[in-house]
Amino acid sequence: MSADWPLGVARHLLDSVDSTNAHAARLARGLSGPAWIVAAEQTAGKGRRGRDWRSPRGNFYGTYVMRPTERAEVVALRSFAAALALREACVALTGLPGAFALKWPNDVLVNGGKLAGILLESAGQGGGVSHLAIGIGVNLIGAPEPDAVEPGALRPVSLLAETGKRIEPSVFLDTLAPAYARWEAVFTTQGFAPLRAEWLAHAARLGEPITARSGSHTREGMFETVDAQGALVLMTAAGRVAIPAAEVFF
Template sequence: MATIRFVAETGSTNADLIAAIRSGERVAEGDWLVANRQTAGRGRQGRAWFDGAGNFMGSTVVRPGPHDPPAPTLALLAGLALYETVVPMLADPTVLSLKWPNDLLAGRAKLAGILLESEGDAVIVGIGVNLAAAPQVEGRETMALSAFGPVPDRDLFARALAGTFDRELERWRSVGLEPLLRRWRSAALPIGSALTVHEPGGAVANGAFAGLDDGGSLLLRLEDGRLRSIHAGDVMLG
């Protein structure tokens, strides 16, 4: 059973768990820290994370073992756990899709994001979900679950997500990566969706979503027809 600690305000739930690990505190796998408000929340590429009241902002810790699938695939696991948590909340779940590596979309709009950070032998998984309100982000569409009906109760959402994440983690360990990738693909953007990838070195690649390779990397069909594996980058809809 996951242990969830709720706090009124903090800088960043990811940063708090990292600090606890660095200080020697034993943070158990499966424990969650959830905040009502974050004053220094972070997203990918160092972007600030919106902390609207009533939204979900929380982090947990995974301690990958030597026989587990590669740790970076925890981003896919977290996305799938989030997708499975939200699906029962919508009258029409077909609006949902996953965008590699870590976004949950409703149509073209971002509903949630995931940030993984490593500290020692631990991976901190931070998740932010627009339950009540969505931020205004220049150049990006955003949406909250409140657009589809009553605002989900944050605490109930936290417990549902923690339970689903725990089950997905057990499957990841016990049956390996292939079943996770198969289920992730079935929830992903349609094949052929136009994507722009901003790579860590500054290069930009344009192409179409062509699925995932066997290791969980993004397959991008380039404009000249070549197929390329993307291992890291900021992916935007074209």
């Protein structure tokens, strides 16, 4: 374990699991504090909208699980903390700050291709959240074939192929966990504003035309910003619109 490992955060290392988010849900009630759950292999990993997530050994599959105290809509903003920590870890391990960008709502890109994704899952009642699982998958050494993703989606890429850097999952965890702890501390003490500003500083296609799809509804417009609630703001032909949830296509 790294000397920089965040104080009070547990660490669960598994060889194989159905998914780290599912395991986090099983462990959540008995946890005394936040924890990282990392597996060498997932047998039933999931991406956004329940899509299968290919999980070969050598890539990074991890979940940060915690018991938040904020309202559900505030808890969800931690996806930005996770994205910032992911980018910070990638830069630290490769020394290539210009290669990495952030794609709304929760992807990390390298050289324009999709390197990593984030999946938030939670449980609770009313406006409260009993636990939050932040699932993170990073293509360290391998990526899905282009025909495995939907038409128009960004090409999947690996860190190894794009940068020539072979990073072990354990090394990636030792860099990611302290980075996330720093952004978690900023979020809990200063709120979303500093995360929003830093995220926008590294946003892919900011000021450019993009497409946002939510169900059967498609909107096209100029990517203006992310608002104080984390929503995507587009300037469309019909005017400015804030989109709280969608998939973005370039």
